[in-house]
Amino acid sequence: MKRKLIYLLSVMLLLSLGSYGAIKINGENKQYKGEGLTIVTSFYPMYIAALNIADGIDGVQVMNLTENQTGCVHDYQLTTKDMRTLSGAQVVILNGGEMEEFMESVLDQQEGIQVIDSSAGMEFLTGSTHEHNHEEESNQQESSHVHNHSDINGHVWLNVERYMKQIQTITDGLCKIDPLHEGMYRKNEEKYLEKLESLKIELESLKEITSGAEIIIFHDSFAYLAEELGMEVVHAVNTDGETALSAGEIAEVVEEIKLHDISFLFTEEQYEHTIAERIEAETNATAYVMDSLVTGGLDKNSYIKGMKKNIEILKEAFAVKSK
Numbered sequence: 001m002k003r004k005l006i007y008l009l010s011v012m013l014l015l016s017l018g019s020y021g022a023i024k025i026n027g028e029n030k031q032y033k034g035e036g037l038t039i040v041t042s043f044y045p046m047y048i049a050a051l052n053i054a055d056g057i058d059g060v061q062v063m064n065l066t067e068n069q070t071g072c073v074h075d076y077q078l079t080t081k082d083m084r085t086l087s088g089a090q091v092v093i094l095n096g097g098e099m100e101e102f103m104e105s106v107l108d109q110q111e112g113i114q115v116i117d118s119s120a121g122m123e124f125l126t127g128s129t130h131e132h133n134h135e136e137e138s139n140q141q142e143s144s145h146v147h148n149h150s151d152i153n154g155h156v157w158l159n160v161e162r163y164m165k166q167i168q169t170i171t172d173g174l175c176k177i178d179p180l181h182e183g184m185y186r187k188n189e190e191k192y193l194e195k196l197e198s199l200k201i202e203l204e205s206l207k208e209i210t211s212g213a214e215i216i217i218f219h220d221s222f223a224y225l226a227e228e229l230g231m232e233v234v235h236a237v238n239t240d241g242e243t244a245l246s247a248g249e250i251a252e253v254v255e256e257i258k259l260h261d262i263s264f265l266f267t268e269e270q271y272e273h274t275i276a277e278r279i280e281a282e283t284n285a286t287a288y289v290m291d292s293l294v295t296g297g298l299d300k301n302s303y304i305k306g307m308k309k310n311i312e313i314l315k316e317a318f319a320v321k322s323k
């Protein structure tokens, strides 16, 4: 009996030591004594942000969960490879604004991963034109177009001023989680914000010619660029790849272009151009291919380069119009 009790006690002791060990390991991980911090970002814009903030810091590794060519992650589904990547992460950086719905349930289950929501506390634009579409659909026959997109427009990184806030939020989060490297994160933050500031100033001066212009966009993301440039989005055509546009909606867009005398259609590489081309053919509007900055290479300046290209395209578009 006594022997059995001793045996039982020692098993319990071993068990508790075992779990103590595990807790301790987790605890050590959370302090991050500079021994390998793995930051995983949800998709490309967050990856570029993190590459800049964690640049040149020994032992801090940034990985992108999705491929750099994945694009917007509206209908993304996690792969087993993604799950492996996530399981090695101590920090996950999200854009927020419901862009990462595909990760929500998984992150809830991953204990010990610290999540930084880069757009925490931000007010989002809503996809007003979506409502508009839905109303129409309810009047007409049922359409396959209605799926579970919410009305929150999460593409905040396309407004440089908002993107700068995201950079600050990410840096604040990393400094809290990894205080040992705070000085370096802050230095990188300052450097990156300085570059973004000059981009912001460029956009501000562009606003003089873009302000008040009415535009049609082929991806919700450009609503944020429009916001920064004082442009008014008359219609956001929802071409997210999986649903073809109905003839009715195309006719409606053509009507709106004529009614508002719209000169610009902003479309982008990742989606088909055929719809824009059709609309272009039927109206006086010109389609311009812009960059949502959701794909690219490993160049940490790719956001800045992409945005500069967008600025050039806009300058050209408005120069053509004023001729």
Ligand SMILES: [Zn+2]
Residues within 6 Å of the ligand: 072, 073, 074, 155, 219, 220, 221
């Ligand atoms: Zn998108």
